[in-house]
Amino acid sequence: MSTNNEEMKKCECGHDRTHYMVTPDGKYSGMKWFLMLAGISVTPERITYTCRRCNVTFDSTTDPAILRRRM
Numbered sequence: 001m002s003t004n005n006e007e008m009k010k011c012e013c014g015h016d017r018t019h020y021m022v023t024p025d026g027k028y029s030g031m032k033w034f035l036m037l038a039g040i041s042v043t044p045e046r047i048t049y050t051c052r053r054c055n056v057t058f059d060s061t062t063d064p065a066i067l068r069r070r071m
């Protein structure tokens with residue numbers, strides 16, 4: 001049923017982006033950093049997913065629906 005064909009990537013340990021050992025990290029452009037410092041909430045440019053066990057950034061997304069959830 002899913003129309004999202006972005007496949008679920010995994011790190012070497014087999015953790016995907018929903019795993020509790022995986023940290024989503026928002027990446028912001030310079031301008032957005034400035035807005036955040038001013039106390040304005042902004043959506044990140046992209047989110048990267050890093051496994052805290054193997055310390056590998058194995059996935060990232062620019063999906064607006066996911067980015068908005070990170071606000």
Ligand SMILES: [Zn+2]
Nearest residue numbers: 011013051054
């Ligand atoms: Zn890992």
